[in-house]
Amino acid sequence: MTSPVVPEHPWLLPGALGATDRRPRRTMRDWLIDSTCFLVSLGWVVLATFDALTPAPILAERLPYGWMIVADAVLGLACTAALWWRRRWPLGLALVTLPLTMFSVTSIAALLIIYFTVVVHRRTAVALAVTAGGLVTNMFFALFRPDPNSSYWPATIWGVVITLLVMAWAMFVRARRQLVLSLRERAERAEAEQQLRVAQARQLERTRIAREMHDVLAHRISLLSLHAGALEFRPDAAPEEVSRAAGVIRGSAHAALQDLREVIGVLRADASLTAEPERPQPTLDDLPALVAESRAAGTRVDLRDRVSAPERLPAGLGRSVYRIVQEGLTNARKHAGGAAVTVGLSGGPGDGLAVEIRNRWPVGEAEAPIPGTGTGLVGVAERVTLAGGRLEHGRDSSGDFRLAAWLPWPAS
Numbered sequence: 001m002t003s004p005v006v007p008e009h010p011w012l013l014p015g016a017l018g019a020t021d022r023r024p025r026r027t028m029r030d031w032l033i034d035s036t037c038f039l040v041s042l043g044w045v046v047l048a049t050f051d052a053l054t055p056a057p058i059l060a061e062r063l064p065y066g067w068m069i070v071a072d073a074v075l076g077l078a079c080t081a082a083l084w085w086r087r088r089w090p091l092g093l094a095l096v097t098l099p100l101t102m103f104s105v106t107s108i109a110a111l112l113i114i115y116f117t118v119v120v121h122r123r124t125a126v127a128l129a130v131t132a133g134g135l136v137t138n139m140f141f142a143l144f145r146p147d148p149n150s151s152y153w154p155a156t157i158w159g160v161v162i163t164l165l166v167m168a169w170a171m172f173v174r175a176r177r178q179l180v181l182s183l184r185e186r187a188e189r190a191e192a193e194q195q196l197r198v199a200q201a202r203q204l205e206r207t208r209i210a211r212e213m214h215d216v217l218a219h220r221i222s223l224l225s226l227h228a229g230a231l232e233f234r235p236d237a238a239p240e241e242v243s244r245a246a247g248v249i250r251g252s253a254h255a256a257l258q259d260l261r262e263v264i265g266v267l268r269a270d271a272s273l274t275a276e277p278e279r280p281q282p283t284l285d286d287l288p289a290l291v292a293e294s295r296a297a298g299t300r301v302d303l304r305d306r307v308s309a310p311e312r313l314p315a316g317l318g319r320s321v322y323r324i325v326q327e328g329l330t331n332a333r334k335h336a337g338g339a340a341v342t343v344g345l346s347g348g349p350g351d352g353l354a355v356e357i358r359n360r361w362p363v364g365e366a367e368a369p370i371p372g373t374g375t376g377l378v379g380v381a382e383r384v385t386l387a388g389g390r391l392e393h394g395r396d397s398s399g400d401f402r403l404a405a406w407l408p409w410p411a412s
Contacts, residue, residue, distance in 0.1 A: 030087070037113050038083050044109035045076035052105070060105050060145040076106025083110055090117040094130050101137040103144040112166055119170030120177070131167055135160060217256055218376060222333045224252040226297045248296060283318035284310055287325060291343065294329050300340040301329065308348035317407055320387055321345070321355055327376045328357030328403045336362040336401065350411030352389075357403045361395055380405070 026034070051059050052069045063069050079100065082093055093114050100107045115134060119127040138159040147155045231237070231245050282290075284307070291301050307313070325343055332341045339360045347353035377393055380403075384391040389407040396402045 041080040041110040045106045048106040049073040072106050075104050079107040079110035086117045094118045102140040116170045120174045218330045222330050223297045281319050282322040302342045304344045306346040324355050327380050332359045353407045353409045355405045358400050361399050
């Protein structure tokens with residue numbers, strides 16, 4: 001979840017642009033603008049009232065009674081005070097003050113500011129409806145308060161022009177604010193998508209590391225368990241055999257701890273999740289060493305390598321073959337201890353690469369079974385699927401357990 005973008009100087013922006021809720025707070029800029037609007041409107045009220053008190057008014061024809069001048073001034077002051085609430089209720093204020101546009105001179109500045117606010121903060125349909133109402137009431141203003149220096153139609157047209165100019169200015173401000181909001185939304189959405197992609201990449205990398213560690217640790221620990229079991233059931237073994245088994249146990253334990261230390265370090269450092277492991281990944285060339293480890297642990301392994309042009313084998317394909325054979329040997333030690341294992345490799349460029357691990361089905365229960373998670377074959381199946389190959393495993397017609405995979409090997 002991303003946090004909203006915070007501008008460097010939020011007090012310079014309108015509250016509507018930095019709002020995260022439905023009732024934005026005024027910023028310093030809003031307070032300055034509202035104070036300026038209040039002072040301008042108040043100055044207009046004072047100017048229009050003094051003009052109405054002169055013997056020859058300039059703004060409109062002199063009212064016949066003094067109380068009318070006072071009432072118009074009070075209406076102007078009321079509209080000026082209402083400007084402090086124009087951001088919260090612009091449409092309501094516009095509808096309430098709309099009749100004043102027919103006769104009030106002192107309210108003109110405040111009414112234009114309220115109208116400007118409606119166009120900026122409300123939908124275009126609402127703004128056009130208020131504009132239409134204002135143009136209708138403007139037709140009566142020149143009748144009730146005629147201009148002493150102009151006739152009816154020029155004064156009415158000037159009112160229409162001023163209204164349209166205010167609307168155009170307000171629509172420009174609204175369009176600019178909507179553009180800023182849309183750009184900010186796109187930026188936040190792009191940031192959220194980027195974080196989602198990073199999270200997905202992190203999860204995929206963790207899954208890959210977990211699969212690799214399952215393959216490695218299961219192999220190491222099964223060797224360790226096998227040698228420890230031999231020491232347990234052969235207490236009378238020769239000192240050389242005991243020393244050799246203890247050395248294998250120590251080496252396997254050290255390698256398992258090293259692998260575990262590496263993966264924990266990678267999982268703790270988010271910044272390095274996308275980096276390749278420091279240790280070189282095994283390939284097909286490392287397969288003889290893997291078979292030698294199993295033979296040293298007492299497993300009879302027959303490796304039949306019929307791969308043509310092994311030097312042209314891609315590194316990723318060789319790594320997949322290594323992990324498949326490693327899982328097959330691990331499962332054989334876990335579930336069929338003492339059984340002979342046959343590992344067969346065949347294929348070439350353009351024909352694909354076939355891997356088969358076969359061992360006899362175990363008879364009875366093992367004396368000291370090695371526990372497993374049951375996810376080894378699932379990981380192998382996922383690895384083969386990602387490579388575009390096929391996987392088969394299970395007991396065949398001859399009674400052997402067979403793990404077979406075919407992986408595509410392009411000709412070029």
